Amino acid sequence: MLNISKIIIWDLWKNKAVIAYGILMLTIGWGVFAIEDQPEKAVLSLLRIILFVQPLVTLLFAGMYYYNSQEFILLLAAQPVRRNTLFFGVFAGLTAVFTLIFLLSIGLPVLLFSPNVEGLSLLFAGALLIFIFTALALLVSVYFADKARGLGFALLLWAFFAFVYDGLLLLFMYQLADYPIERPVLGLLFFNPVDVARIFVISKTEASALLGLSGAVFQDFFGAMKGTVISGCVLATWALVPLSLAYRKFNRKDL
Amino acid sequence: MKSIIIILLTGLACGLPCQLLSATWYVGPGAEFSALAPAIAAAAAHDHIIVLAGHYRERELLIDKPLRLTAEPGVIIDAENRAEDIFLVTADSVEISGFTLQNVGVSYRYECSAIRLREVNNAKILDNRIINCYFGIYLETAGRTDVINNYIQNKFVREVNAGNAIHAWKSEALRIHDNVVTGHRDGIYFEFVDDSTIECNDSYGNIRYGLHFMFSNRDAYRGNIFRDNAAGVAVMFSHDIEMIENEFLHNWGGASYGLLLKEISDGRISHNRFFRNTIGILAEGANRLVISENQFTRNGTAIDIKGNCLDNQVLANNFLANTFEVVTNSKHNNNEFAANYWSGYLGYDLDRNGIGDVPYRPVDLFAKITHEIPAATMLLHSNIIDLLEIGEKNFPRLIPLDLIDSMPRIRPYAYD
Numbered sequence: 165m166l167n168i169s170k171i172i173i174w175d176l177w178k179n180k181a182v183i184a185y186g187i188l189m190l191t192i193g194w195g196v197f198a199i200e201d202q203p204e205k206a207v208l209s210l211l212r213i214i215l216f217v218q219p220l221v222t223l224l225f226a227g228m229y230y231y232n233s234q235e236f237i238l239l240l241a242a243q244p245v246r247r248n249t250l251f252f253g254v255f256a257g258l259t260a261v262f263t264l265i266f267l268l269s270i271g272l273p274v275l276l277f278s279p280n281v282e283g284l285s286l287l288f289a290g291a292l293l294i295f296i297f298t299a300l301a302l303l304v305s306v307y308f309a310d311k312a313r314g315l316g317f318a319l320l321l322w323a324f325f326a327f328v329y330d331g332l333l334l335l336f337m338y339q340l341a342d343y344p345i346e347r348p349v350l351g352l353l354f355f356n357p358v359d360v361a362r363i364f365v366i367s368k369t370e371a372s373a374l375l376g377l378s379g380a381v382f383q384d385f386f387g388a389m390k391g392t393v394i395s396g397c398v399l400a401t402w403a404l405v406p407l408s409l410a411y412r413k414f415n416r417k418d419l
Numbered sequence: 420m421k422s423i424i425i426i427l428l429t430g431l432a433c434g435l436p437c438q439l440l441s442a443t444w445y446v447g448p449g450a451e452f453s454a455l456a457p458a459i460a461a462a463a464a465h466d467h468i469i470v471l472a473g474h475y476r477e478r479e480l481l482i483d484k485p486l487r488l489t490a491e492p493g494v495i496i497d498a499e500n501r502a503e504d505i506f507l508v509t510a511d512s513v514e515i516s517g518f519t520l521q522n523v524g525v526s527y528r529y530e531c532s533a534i535r536l537r538e539v540n541n542a543k544i545l546d547n548r549i550i551n552c553y554f555g556i557y558l559e560t561a562g563r564t565d566v567i568n569n570y571i572q573n574k575f576v577r578e579v580n581a582g583n584a585i586h587a588w589k590s591e592a593l594r595i596h597d598n599v600v601t602g603h604r605d606g607i608y609f610e611f612v613d614d615s616t617i618e619c620n621d622s623y624g625n626i627r628y629g630l631h632f633m634f635s636n637r638d639a640y641r642g643n644i645f646r647d648n649a650a651g652v653a654v655m656f657s658h659d660i661e662m663i664e665n666e667f668l669h670n671w672g673g674a675s676y677g678l679l680l681k682e683i684s685d686g687r688i689s690h691n692r693f694f695r696n697t698i699g700i701l702a703e704g705a706n707r708l709v710i711s712e713n714q715f716t717r718n719g720t721a722i723d724i725k726g727n728c729l730d731n732q733v734l735a736n737n738f739l740a741n742t743f744e745v746v747t748n749s750k751h752n753n754n755e756f757a758a759n760y761w762s763g764y765l766g767y768d769l770d771r772n773g774i775g776d777v778p779y780r781p782v783d784l785f786a787k788i789t790h791e792i793p794a795a796t797m798l799l800h801s802n803i804i805d806l807l808e809i810g811e812k813n814f815p816r817l818i819p820l821d822l823i824d825s826m827p828r829i830r831p832y833a834y835d
Binding site: 202204205208211212214215321326327328330331333334337338341345346350353358359362363366 | 665718739740788791792793794795797798799800801802803804805806
């Protein structure tokens with residue numbers, strides 16, 4: 165598995181898109197702190213990047229990479245290599261590169277300029293989102309044999325998690341505004357990994373805004389240690405479930 | 420010649436301050452008095468009583484003549500949790516300094532306190548430590564009185580059986596300076612107190628307000644620190660109040676704010692710092708106030724200004740990294756916002772005069788949404804909200820159109 169990951173990492177390292185993405189993220193990550201003299205505002209700007217740009221790039225690029233290296237995977241599958249080694253090798257290689265870029269471009273400046281709970285929770289949430297969206301990308305690519313359909317679906321998935329879901333949630337809240345919907349909404353948030361990551365960070369940075377009438381329910385939940393653990397677990401589940409589904413499919417699939 | 424000298428001497432003697440003619444009494448182990456009460460009874464007006472170090476179990480000390488009471492270091496007067504005042508002052512020009520007063524019990528019928536001043540003028544309460552007393556210093560119809568450099572502490576838990584640290588009622592020309600008040604119901608409580616100043620006090624960890632102001636006019640408070648109080652500072656039903664260079668820090672909680680303004684008018688709020696409060700300023704029925712040159716940093720809501728506030732001027736403040744900058748419940752705006760720095764401002768400054776060329780609307784759509792559906796706070800910083808926000812900023816339909824800062828600063832207002 166390590167050998168396969170190593171090959172993939174070396175291959176990705178020479179990929180022009182990866183280099184371009186790395187440079188973009190480096191500029192944003194370091195630039196935000198250079199422009200913004202308030203570290204807490206910079207953390208918020210980075211939160212937007214992590215919730216918006218990073219899932220998109222991870223999802224599209226990981227999917228594209230899988231489709232493009234299908235022949236390579238086919239070749240390896242013909243060798244005496246177990247399929248799980250192959251699959252997890254690809255997954256590990258992809259996430260390793262994305263996490264490395266993330267840590268260099270956002271992790272380092274955050275640790276340098278804003279080394280506190282807020283910064284650390286941002287890094288934790290961002291890293292987990294990479295795992296989640298790489299797993300989702302593999303799931304989509306394994307299910308759709310056709311590249312165009314697969315990438316289209318991945319794009320759809322991103323749009324859904326990035327804003328459509330929240331829009332529907334907002335609509336739902338408008339319809340049922342007269343009822344005590346705090347707890348149902350809290351539950352519904354768990355069905356979107358982007359939301360969980362967002363809330364996870366916000367509950368550390370801007371807890372004050374979340375106070376007030378319905379914030380109390382919420383603060384009770386996310387402010388405490390329990391909330392941190394639960395949202396961490398939910399994010400982990402969001403990575404593990406698509407990964408295991410993709411693995412099952414990959415294992416049985418006629419490559 | 421002789422008669423002239425006599426006349427001169429008589430004249431001089433009349434002009435001598437009476438303190439020089441006053442006697443000094445000592446109280447303490449081995450001194451002429453072993454307890455305070457007999458010493459106070461024996462002293463004549465304007466005498467000086469010096470209390471030597473020791474633990475005195477006394478209370479109900481009535482001071483009905485002008486006296487100076489000074490405690491040496493290590494003087495403790497203990498009321499042993501009985502619900503009675505320790506000092507009750509009913510004469511003018513009394514000075515009480517350097518005492519440690521402790522354990523005044525809680526009563527539901529009488530607001531017993533460590534030092535109570537009743538209908539007096541020119542009193543001075545200096546350098547005392549008041550620990551674990553129901554009320555600390557209670558000023559009842561006092562005039563020109565100084566309360567300076569006292570430390571008043573308690574550990575109340577419930578509001579109903581907690582008293583205030585410094586409680587002033589129907590007084591005027593007080594000077595409340597350099598005190599530290601903590602763990603009481605209200606740190607400093609003013610009711611019908613006019614023409615007074617509150618300066619450089621530190622009020623923290625009180626279970627209701629750090630400073631509570633009712634029906635008090637023409638007062639000023641400057642340079643105080645109000646931090647970690649359950650509900651912040653409340654200024655209500657008053658006019659001509661100056662609030663300058665105070666710090667409002669970490670007033671945190673569901674019903675908490677840095678500064679509550681309710682039914683007040685013609686005041687000035689300048690050079691204050693609001694840091695990490697649930698709401699920086701909550702204004703209800705506040706009129707003709709000038710809110711200028713304040714720093715609002717990392718508050719949940721910087722200013723919540725209700726629709727019944729008229730003709731306030733919000734000028735040259737810095738709004739830095741607040742989740743909501745201005746919140747209102749009205750579609751109209753009767754206040755002036757100008758020349759503030761808003762960290763949410765994204766405009767440009769082509770002519771480089773330090774003022775943004777595009778006006779700024781500090782009320783955002785999300786504030787309005789959460790006002791209607793509180794549960795929507797959970798979508799804070801969601802991408803969909805950001806998208807809606809961009810649309811609303813460019814084509815405003817829902818947010819108050821006329822709540823606008825037409826000349827927002829490009830850089831934060833710089834303090835000297």
